[in-house]
Amino acid sequence: MSHFESLRDVLGGYLEPNQVADIERAYKLAERAHEGQMRSSGDPYITHPVAAAHILAELHLDHQTIMAALMHDVIEDCDVTKQDLTTEFGETVADLVEGVSKLTQIDFQSKEQAQAENFRKMMMAMTQDIRVILIKLADRLHNMQTLGALRPDKRRRIARETLEIYAPIANRLGIYRLKEQLELLGFANMYPLRYRILQHSVRKVRGHRKEIVERITEQLRTRLKDSRITCKVIGREKSVYSIYKKMRDKVGTFNEVMDIYAFRVITDSEDSCYRILGQIHNLFKPIPGRFKDYIAIPKANGYQSLHTVLRNKTGMHIEVQIRTELMNQMAEHGVAAHWLYKTGSAHPAETKAREWLQSLIELQQNAGDSIEFVENVKIDLYPDEVYVFTPKGKIIELPKGATPVDFAYAIHTDVGNSCIACKIDKQFSPLSTPLSNGKTVEIITAPGAKPNPAWLSYVVTGKARSNIRNFVKNIRQDEAVHLGRRLLEQVLKSQLEDFPPEQLESVAKITHHDTVDDMLAGIGLGKIASVLVAHRLTSGKDDSDDTVVDMPQKDQAPLAIKGTEGLVVKYARCCRPIPGDPILAYVSAGKGFTIHRETCPNVQRAHKHNDRYVPVQWSDDVQGDFIAELRIEVFNQRGVLAQITNIISNQEANIVNVDINELDGSTNILTFQMGVRNRVHLANIIKKLRVIPFVNKVHRHP
Known part of the structure; x- marks a missing residue:
């Protein structure tokens, strides 16, 4: 009985003699059940449940909790059933023991799943009786105090679990005494050096x-x-x-x-x-x-x-x-102060804990499996972090304020670089939407897509920010060089390979560029006119006093736009050109080309008197999706938005944004921004929408 003596001294200070006697009966059962079992440290196994009970006794927990702590491993490790405990000690103690016991009856596919199911069962038992988690915390604290006998890798795994799950639970329940001990021991075993x-x-x-x-x-x-x-x-x-x-x-x-x-x-x-x-x-x-x-x-x-x-x-x-x-x-x-002070009314810690436990029941009802449930609980335990799911159920941890772009880069750099849109809980949402806990995020990518510099204004993770900056810097330069080469060869009506490298380098120096690529990038970004470089190449002129402000001439053949030029070719938001529209381009010094429709009010008069506008046309092999805007006037009926969205999706158009404005009491204006391949694709969508009875008008805007 030597193991029980020190515990008896603590119990005698606050429990009735008959309650101490009941605890001693529980100790004897546990001692018999664990007879011959040893811990990794070489100590008799009974020392562990006694130590856990001692931790709880110092918190002045009631006698049923102490009894359950002494027997918390007998169902799992010994030939004792819940019915045996119910007969001997009553249903409450048996339920507490079962709540803490590890689940071993089910054959799980992985160790992670087994641990998650054990945790789920413990949390659900805790919603029935909060004393379950108090026993589990005491159990974990003593395990942490005796980790030295385990292998280093096992120590680190248990320490990580303690820091990620058990210390935050102790904090969530307001038990700072246990929280600080769990954190210190977790830290010492996770990062010993x-x-x-x-x-x-x-x-x-x-x-x-x-x-x-x-x-x-x-x-x-x-x-x-x-x-x-x-x-x-x-x-x-x-x-x-x-x-x-x-x-x-x-x-x-x-x-x-x-x-x-x-x-x-x-x-x-x-x-x-x-x-x-x-x-x-x-x-x-x-x-x-x-x-x-x-x-x-x-x-x-x-x-x-x-x-x-x-x-x-x-x-x-x-x-x-x-x-x-x-x-x-x-x-x-x-x-635990509820038992320590036996206050008549619920104190704030207990009230808050009850509210949290109620939320756990809702989490359990909505969780697909145990692993998802554990991650949901972790969301609650880490309010400064955001946890979101991939469509396959993998959890992604992000800082608060993170956006779908941060999420995309957290999955993989290539996913972030090729991201064009996102769905949050299966609904299309702007890429700048701040993510909230528990959402499922799906990233939509396209092979020819490139990062948008505007993303830098709302991403919060260092990984996303650094990747966008590096990609934009390198790709913009490469694309500008490629476009500049195409513009120059179009004016020359020959390949640059037809000119000696020394001649190209000489013209680059004359036009104040360090390399030929820098000169071509300058052409692509509109800093220098392709006709001026062509003139120097063909005439052999080496006069360095000429300025480089000449712009492309209108009588040159139109440049073919393929849709893959990336950052050096932009599409004007004022008219949103798509393949099939007659177009022209405005050359902005240092920024490249902006493509407009010829019918755009902003360019109809200006391009006739401004040398910065150059002729362009769509290439036969144009690629990618282009944003078009439709305005749909509809009569107010149930399910209108869902039906229209469904039709657009069935036509394989990606919805980027939706605005709803009330025209009058019976009519709404729906404005859809969507990615389409060309004018024919858009015309087919409009045709499908016009036959819907509740649609009054459909037109492309602007």
Whole structure:
């Protein structure tokens, strides 16, 4: 009975003798069930459930929870059934044990699926009785304390799971005491070298810090004593893991993080908390924007406290938390405080926990499988992260504010580079849409598509931003060179290979370019006229005084537009030209060509008097989709939008955007932007739409 003695001492301090006797019966059953079983460390297996029970006893959990903790592995590892437990200890204890037990009856396809199903079962049991997760947290904490006997790879896997799942759950339930221990042990086993270095560094500066902490503590105590406010002031040390997180999140270097001194002031009432805040702000200068009132607006887990950051006369930063004794106990114990203090009314931590547990039931109902459910729970545990799904159910983690373009690059660089549109939950959405948790995102790509520089205005991930910048920089140069070559050869009516390389290089120098490619890129970007370069090549003129502002002549043969010119050829939004439309191009110095329809009001008169407009035509082998805009006047009926969208999709046109405007009480104007191949494709769509009874008018705009 030696294993039980220390636990009995703790239990006797807050439980009735008959309850302690029931716990001892549970211990005896567990001891018999685990007889002969050993842990990886070489200790008898019974030491593990006793240690888990001891952790819960320190939180003053009720006797049924302690009994379940002692027997939490007997169903899984021993020849004991739930019915046996129900007969011996009652249904409540049996349900708790089953809730914590690992699932072994089902043959899973993968280890990940088995772990996910185990987790799902535990979370669902937790919605029935929150004590299940308290037992599981105690179980995990003792496992983390004894990880040393396992292989390094297994230690890292368990440590990662602890940091990703169990520590955040303890945080979500407001049990900071367990959360901090789980984080520290998880960090020590996940990154042992980083942990040892940081721990050593903290020890080195601790002596110097001790004097400063004592001096600031005395200043705070003196000021508050003079104000006749009852309170106690405690200097706090930051945990190694919290220091690591601040450094990892680039809040500062080790020295900068350690230059922040933390204190906690505990008082008797909310009113005193705000009075203390005023006195401290008079003593030290508060830093603007660093005050948080979690008393008036508690955190999601029910945590309450006043937080402020101050600066003393030497420039030192001082963090202070101000809370009541009850708030402090709630912060330490979270939902476990319900049993510790047996308060009559539900406290904030318990209320928030119940709300979260209710949301878990909804997540379970909507989840397709256990792995999806786990990821859904992780979304809740990491509010600063966004988790979205691929159409195949893979979870993609992105920072808050991420867009479908960030999502595309998170999947693969090639997917991002060839992205043209997206569907969010099967609905077409703009690529700039901020993603929210749990959405399914489908990226639509096209072989000839290229990144759009405008994406840089709304992407948030470094991967997306760097890839777009690099691609745009390199591809724009390559495309400009290719277009410049085509323009020059069109004017010359011969290939550049017909001219000696020395002659091409000489003309490049005369036109103030370092290389022939730079000169061709200048032509493609409209910085220099192709006719001027052609004139120099054919006449042999080497006069370097001529300016390079001459523009292409109108009497030259039209340039064929293939639709694959990328960034150096753009299509005007004012008229949205598509293959089959008569077109012309406006040459913008440094920006390339902008294609307009000849009927566009913006160019009908101007192009006759402006040398920047040049003749172009569609190539016979034009490729890609081009944006066209349709305006559809419809009568208000149920399902109108769905039917029209379905017809457009059936015609293999990609809907890019939809606007709905009310014309009058009975009529709406639907404006669709869609990708079409050519005028014939668009005409077929219009023909299909015009035969719908509730469609009044259809016309292309503009």
